[in-house]
Amino acid sequence: MCMVIFAPIFAVCAFATCGGYYGHLQVKVDCADRRQSNLSINIDFGYPFRLQEVHFKAPLCDAKREEILFLDGDCSSAAQFFLTVGVLAFLYSLLATIVYVFYQNKYLKNNRGPFVDFLVTVIFSFMWLVSSCCWAKTLSDIKTATNPTQVLLLITACRAQENKCIAIQAPFWSRLNTSVVFGFVNVVLWVGNIWFVFKETGWYKTGQRYPTRSASGKRSSEMRQRLYSESSFDQPEESFGPQPSRQDSFNQSKGDFGQQVHRQGSFNQTQVSLSLPHAYLGKPVIYESENTVASQGPMIFVNEM
Known part of the structure; x- marks a missing residue:
């Protein structure tokens, strides 16, 4: 039941917090020649975090021209993998909810439904674990690449001591941090659901249907069989009385x-052999x-x- 209620909700929270993110940072370059300074350099980035395509313009303080710079890194693979797992998990959990509610008899017929559900649950548990770990590592790389201090090192004018370069605004990471948390919550949810799905399969029912007998159980069964044989032997004896x-x-x-x-x-x-x-x-x-x-x-x- 926890699969039906919470799996779609946490899957939506995971891929929504990751897929719709846009980050913004701002730096300024104050040249020794005030006329060439640029006090507002805005850098915007977002999903799928192809940072090598994000560019911005910075002034060259020794000449009346600007340079075009790009951020470092391509973090799209891990972000897209994490988002894909979230969407697929959401769609499957919705399908499982419909089957549990409206097609319960067909789900339990021939034990195919629980067996397929068990395999898919194990696969999604593994995929959530891998994608969440990869996304957490990738997010750390994104934070490093978009750090204002790291961005200032890319600007040529900031390497000269007479020029002043200052970071004005840094990106907000609370939303992406929340997506990582939701990813690991989904890992716990799907791994915990493996046991409940396993109980619906024939493997669990077969083990419960034929339990092993203990020594005391065997003794009691032998005693009942012995008493039954003695009582059945006494019945014809009474008919000869x-x-x-x-x-x-x-x-x-x-x-x-x-x-x-x-x-x-x-x-x-005839009574010689009877008592x-x-x-x-x-x-x-x-x-x-x-x-x-x-x-x-x-x-x-x-x-x-």
Whole structure:
């Protein structure tokens, strides 16, 4: 979000303070012969700072004529590079703002938008760093070349001791100094935005989707798996337990009793490999019926869980 809000503003401030600058300095040459003096020599310069093309006229105190002088240095390359980076960064930040606000779904589709945004952000961060450093060094050279004391050394009449040369007005550098500050502010802004753009790419999401397990996490997962296997093993064991309703079927008839005894015997055979909860054998019970001899058989009582 900081990219959307502040990047266009600081980009405009950077190239506007550099591109629209005009400097002015003024010196005077007071010759021994007052008639040949020039008390107001104005020198104007500005962007793109091709100082070798800036010329001015100074009097020759030993003759009734003037000389044409030029400033030293060509500082246009660094200034133009800094301005170009600022304009391109401004245009891209506006485009990114439109995409973030109105085309968010297409931006995140297939992860192409975040990947391209990440690469462009890294490139602009590097370009802002290089252009700001170059512009700061070039500005120092411009200050030296346009220093009134340095300009007076170019004038032939000022080399004679009988003539007086004085600097009246020096250029104001606050605007260009501000452009350098805005350049490094853009460096910090774009470099800091690399992390936020990286979070939108698939590289960051892949690392978050498959985190590494710690030792305690592995132990807890193994414990849950062991408890799950034990609980699944106990479920079929409960289905083989005797039902209380079978006890009532022993009292119906003699023929049913024989079948139940047979069922009890087969049930006990299958129960050898299983453990019944809280099962015990009671005292034998004698069942009597009419005109028959009483028979005995074991009775099983089961406590409900």
